[in-house]
Amino acid sequence: MTPVFFCYPRITLAQAVQDWTAIRELPLVQIQKICDNITIVGAEFYPFAEIRSENSELHFLRQKIVEIAKSYGYPNQISSRLKVTFEGELLKIFQEEVAMSPAEASNMNVWHFFNLRLLADITLWRFGYFDTEKNRWSINEERLYMLNRNMFGRIWWRGYILGPELASQLSEDETVQILERPSLYAYPSFAKAVGTRYLTSPSKIRATRVLRDASKRFTRRMAVLSVFIMQESQLTHFVDEVFNEAESAMLTTLRDS
Amino acid sequence: MKYVSLGHLVLDERIVRDVEWEFSLDGQVTRSVDGALPEWNYFSTVGVSCTVIVDMDEARRALEVANDLQFAWLVVAKCKPSPVAIPSQPIRLVDGRQEISLTLPPGSISGQLDLELLLTVASPSKFHIDGFAPSKIGQTVFRTSSKLVLEGNAGQLPLLPVSFADHGIQHPESSLWWLRFLTRDLEESANSALWLWLNTDNPEMEPLIEQSDTTISLIWLQFLQIDFVRQLLSEALRHPDLDTTYTYPDGSLGELLTGVIKLVGPSLQSVQAEHQDDPGRVEAKLQALVNGARL
Structure with missing residues (x-):
């Protein structure tokens, strides 16, 4: 209807x-x-x-x-x-x-x-x-x-792309990180997967730095890869893989400093 | 001939042939007139279909992929200024002619509609693959695009009269304008990336704000245009990701900055070198081009 x-x-x-x-x-x-x-x-x-x-x-x-x-x-x-x-x-x-x-x-x-x-x-x-x-x-x-x-x-x-529940859990800065990159996160399923995964990141590296790092990694990968073909589980796996890389990079930086 | 993109082989127009776009409004096939759908309104259902011919064996050979690797087509719609992308259902690649369709329901689109046809890996091979063959789900081996104007936006730069005193500018009565970059995302529409503020605290700016057709305001406008392009050039020269050999979307910040570079030199590197050597000369060249375009 x-x-x-x-x-x-x-x-x-x-x-x-x-x-x-x-x-x-x-x-x-x-x-x-x-x-x-x-x-x-x-x-x-x-x-x-x-x-x-x-x-x-x-x-x-x-x-x-x-x-x-x-x-x-x-x-x-x-x-x-x-x-x-x-x-x-x-x-x-x-x-x-x-x-x-x-x-x-x-x-x-x-x-x-x-x-x-x-x-x-x-x-x-x-x-x-x-x-x-x-x-x-x-x-x-x-x-x-x-x-x-x-x-x-x-x-x-925010409500339309991320859904009210996820959008209300993200801070202003975090939401801006996602929604102000429409060339990357224009696909609501992908934006939701990113927001959901981000919330599971360890709190000490949250503070949006991991989101920034992950966004750079997504930009590199998505120059040759399209997320539109991915089913929900594949999307989750892809997002998880990139966040794992970003988190370990952040943790290494934190350890070294 | 094979083309290598960042990491995997891709197809060219000799293997993916005869791409044709067709549109319908509320189920009736319609023709676009000068890239626009004149009968469209918010409550129309827009049908997009793209037909294409592929020689499957030739494509597999060109991509060096095993027979069990599956590809699928997708049409993706993006609107400006809406920040949402709408993909079609994936259609498995078969040999010969195929049609890929996307239905855009009422209320979902407005502004300018950018359409992209993508051929991507839908299901990877179970065999190990060497070299540059695409192997991961989502890897895109062909893309082509089209666009439709739904609503005219005239591509105007957002302009706003603002009190500079409110923004902590010292001696605001002497300041003129402020070109703000709201994002440096090169794919973003230039109209939403740029914002030009005119200073309401400077009485000299009043003609430009209030009576834009007077002689004095036209002089101001001339000065503003030169300064505007000069600031764009400066941004283009220092933007870390600008690649003037890349084709940015129509109306994007990337396209605008690339245009400014191409106005003054053959490549980003040559303009950077010239600017480093004698910035005044580059700016004089730019002034001549901007003023010359007006004459």
Whole structure:
């Protein structure tokens, strides 16, 4: 059966920049009010959208995400570790409530809407800080505008490629190591095998170094070898072999130093 | 003639012949127009099929493999900017004409669709093999590609007005722009690897940001273009993995950097040597080429 996909509102980069300029000097409580009253009236959607998300669905989604954020301390500042756990919960919400197609999720304009209209307060709470000297918010622009690093889009893609369970066990750095190498890890079965195997690496050599080393080894091997033909057990064996090499190389380096 | 890649023999187009791609939209065979499928939308089912002819005995001889080693075909679809690859079911290689198909369900693709036909080892031989014969599962002995434009992206460089003061730049009112490399992965699309920031703290940049068609903004744009290409050249010269003899995917960072090198010299080595000897001369050459292209 063909899955049912919803299309979400879109805002262009120019509109997103305007939105950011308009909210950055506001206190979080005021931004929250703006987001609470967001509407799809006048919004642009994918021109051939079969089902458009409605105000009620967007408000429901917002409410759910804000509730989870509150359970983690929103609007107060919390530790980075807790913010990462919060994102683990978001992965599940996205899987349950956001029926978005990969085609739609590849369009940054959709994520501009999530990052700067529907959930701008959550974006700023997660990644921004209020500069009391300048009396305005600061945030790394990648979290607002870049497809692979923006606040909500990156979470959707993590859930889609790695699955919510595995994605929530990997740290930000670890996930970036995998998902920001699409020329290597574009095949979800392979990305999952790599993420799963990585989690079994001894903790003393985890710290992403082994993932970096393994990625270099995969790059060399995959210049002449394709993983698409491999069945799950063969994929696991291949990934295991490369990780074993990377781990022993790391352990030797650690011993020698 | 046999071709040796990194570690094993591969086939050329004389043994794998008459590769033809065909596309369908919602079950109806369709023609691509200038590399695009005009009727496509997110909700279309796209069928990709590739026909190919192989003389099996000739292929086995060329690859020096035993008769029990099995090969399989695959079609793999990758989209830009989506980070996902979708492979077909493997089809065992047989003698003569074959068709390999992949169905891309609604919602799965957008942007630019890159397709690759691969012939790989599906089941290794139980006999020990010497030399360069392919022997491991997944080893690819033939590949060819095609592409389709689904949605126009116009290949624009992402450009963003940003306050440089927010990024710790000292005296931000004098700074102009900042070319950011978000990844140095040469296979990655140049549009997602590069990000050009224009400084909103510098009042002189205002015409470029606000009124891009005024005389002053055109002068700025000219300056920006030269500096942009100069920074690309500098990146190309120091990138540890750039190989200008390799064919990088269309629109990739690798293709862009290779293009900049080829603009100023015949090879990476020659440009590196020339740049080491007299960097100013190389940059003057580059300025002439960038400005000349505009005239």
